[in-house]
Amino acid sequence: MEDQLQAQWNDFAVLLAKMSGYREAIGLLHWDLRTGAPRKGAEVRAKTIGMLSGEHFKLETSPEMGRFTELFSQPEANAQLSAAQRKIVEDCRKEYERSQSISPEKYEEYAVLAAHSETMWESAKAENDFASFEPYLSKIVAFKQEFIDSWGVKGTRYDTLLDMYEPDLTVAKLDEIFGKLRSRLVPLAEKIAASPHQPDAAFLEGEFPSDRQEEFGLFLLKQMGYDFEAGRLDESVHPFATGLNPGDVRITTNYVLDNVTSSLFSCLHEGGHALYEQNISKDLVGTPLAQGASMGIHESQSRLWENMIGRSRAFWQRYYNDLQSRFPDKFANVDMEDFYRAINRVENSLIRIDADELTYNLHIIIRYEIEKLIFNEGLQVKDLPEVWNAKYKEYLGVVPPTDSLGVLQDVHWSGGDFGYFASYSLGNMYAAQFLNTLRKELPEFDSLVASGNLLPIKEWLTEAIYRYGMSETPSQIIERVTGEPLNPDYLADYLEQKYTDIYHLDDH
Amino acid sequence: MEDQLQAQWNDFAVLLAKMSGYREAIGLLHWDLRTGAPRKGAEVRAKTIGMLSGEHFKLETSPEMGRFTELFSQPEANAQLSAAQRKIVEDCRKEYERSQSISPEKYEEYAVLAAHSETMWESAKAENDFASFEPYLSKIVAFKQEFIDSWGVKGTRYDTLLDMYEPDLTVAKLDEIFGKLRSRLVPLAEKIAASPHQPDAAFLEGEFPSDRQEEFGLFLLKQMGYDFEAGRLDESVHPFATGLNPGDVRITTNYVLDNVTSSLFSCLHEGGHALYEQNISKDLVGTPLAQGASMGIHESQSRLWENMIGRSRAFWQRYYNDLQSRFPDKFANVDMEDFYRAINRVENSLIRIDADELTYNLHIIIRYEIEKLIFNEGLQVKDLPEVWNAKYKEYLGVVPPTDSLGVLQDVHWSGGDFGYFASYSLGNMYAAQFLNTLRKELPEFDSLVASGNLLPIKEWLTEAIYRYGMSETPSQIIERVTGEPLNPDYLADYLEQKYTDIYHLDDH
Structure with a gap:
């Protein structure tokens, strides 16, 4: 790079590092709110988060940002940048242009509301009181509607939100992908329901002291690297992972006394997110590339560790003894194979985060359709419980007895994360496609898992995906790693194979 | 207030609230570093703290701050302000003028260094390695020397640092106050050493599981309100209290397995600091007055709860049973009176935070004299361990066997807090003087403590001191509450009376 251009880049890097600093502080303030900050400080805390978010927003939309992204987008200058630098410029420019249309005051107001709203959601869920949460959620939706107008609508209004989490995704594409997936999963689900070989899962119930759940979670997290x-690892109402910087990537879980698998698989899930961020190249620290490529790619890693490794037979061949020894009165007389089948039973249930790998996608499609209704058809927040319950009856044949077990179950909407849910199913599809390549390149995959030798898998994922952070787009990553674009058949193949075995679907 | 002036004040209040927000974020980032943040994130974290401290500093020294403080200092405008508003303007102006002479870049550099230096101190203390810490501390001192030049020297160079923690305190005044105190305490210490009635404290040794220590600390904190x-309440290497906002005032302690009193009294101590900040009037939230009046007044509250209440006979008349029931194998056969005498034994020891109420002041005088040597006489950081050990030998007759038990024991210097230590002895003196008035106005004081009815005491302190926050200066507070200026005789009287009883100094 020319000296003069390099000097400009150095100044740009200072601006980027300052923005990273704000994100770290905001991330910690959020983490703290959700892991044990005193209630009486929450109101002032929300204002502090709002203030800092406003400052970050000001930098994102500052004249300097405009000048730098303009300068480094010019062909002559752009040609002198590395690929990572070009990605930074491109992402910052997109964000700059999107944000120009919103005033910092408006954005700060929104951030204060969102922080408040999360706290209100926590109480509302605890007390099964949707009415107390509704005014907050309505305001969040109103803000989002206003933002969509400001950002400009391409395709449908909802497309504008989807694009924030998974670049280039549209309602048209998602309708097609979900349609294809559904067309293969529905017959599979029917075959499973009709199978006489239903796993018994009664032994998963009982009392599991949270200190032992915690100790086992810590053990498994160490095993996966x-x-x-x-x-x-901390506790919070809704488990999450947050990367404050690549040297500080925290996860939380929620111990449910009568459910040993909830916390266990949330540890593997959040641990998968965290492995990704812990292994981003240190070269990217202080830049916007020091994060996951997209929500969908991020979710592919949590799902890969939670389901494709954590719910595999090989995994429990290695770790079932460890579980038994921690809960001997529960599992001493249960065969590993029965345990494996129990944690993979397919069931039409109420709670997304506890759903099996197959019906999970139906939980997502319900949320995807409701979000489309809100933003494309004007569905009102007050009508959400009714629509939610109706869709659960239609798609899963179950009706939530309370809103806490229904429309209030997820944190996402309270923080304004509309358009995010689709990423979960995309994550499943990306994960299955990555796994297909991983198995080809590490043919001893099953025996590595079965011997608890998980580090070569972590290393393969680091080389293929983690270290790049956000340097590539999701489609660049999936094509570089697997040689083809996203293809939902890999997930359908994986599920068919897994459940054919578990439910003996080949029996005649 | 005139409408136009009110509008200006509202804008000023926005600036003040933003500064409060930065302080809350910085406070949390610090708290987190010291209560369990992952080590590998510490380097980036230090930069983040530096960046935010730099932003806070920019506001403190901004043209707006200059304009507002100038405007509200003009007699016509000033006359329309409330007393609290006038204090805000005065404090902000003093800070503005002091800070004008330091560039934001310099200040940020210093803040990054100070955050780093605290982390280095932690390792150095753990590994008894002063040499690894020395370069950091030397740089901190060099910065402070430079800052003193920038701020301008009034009296001696060290006066400039003292003024930051206790307004109007000077080396001349402190030399006089400490001289007077010493002239009464030294003969008392000699009488105590010569007494044949030395308390036995052997039963304070042994193993005290930290979970039971924690549970007892939580119990006492609830009792004091x-x-x-x-x-x-969390754990950290060095106990501290931090008020992020009046609804979020956190404390930490450090459980020492073979010492039950260390954590116990640090809970009462930090709890005293925290009671102060939790009970600051909500009207002051978002302003710089929502903090303690000075380090000395703050310390008077921690010392009052830790020593004057927590080490009183009345307190243990009420709570000794509770301690016995938690550690029955240790205290079942120990009389309350013996326990009371043991926790009040006077001993020439190495560690300031574990020192008794009498010799504590000698620990402070050592640090005060060393700080004077550094800033007024050019003592080098590399020579600190030698000077430290020599002074301990001279004043307390003990020589630290390691630097961890000597010059590395305190966190303060690592974070640049030179001039702070004197506040601890000032705190003792203020506390004794407040207690004298408190006892007059609540004559049933002893029986309230002996019955565990501590809330009227907390309420009296709230009314007299806490609710004002920083609205008054230390000398205004002590004179309003007690009717006279700081007078070290109250502390000397209190200690003479207490130890005459415990050591039977009246026996002939």
């Missing part, structure tokens, strides 16, 4: 010198 | 909905 989660670095506790660059992270920590 | 610490509000757990506006705070939390």
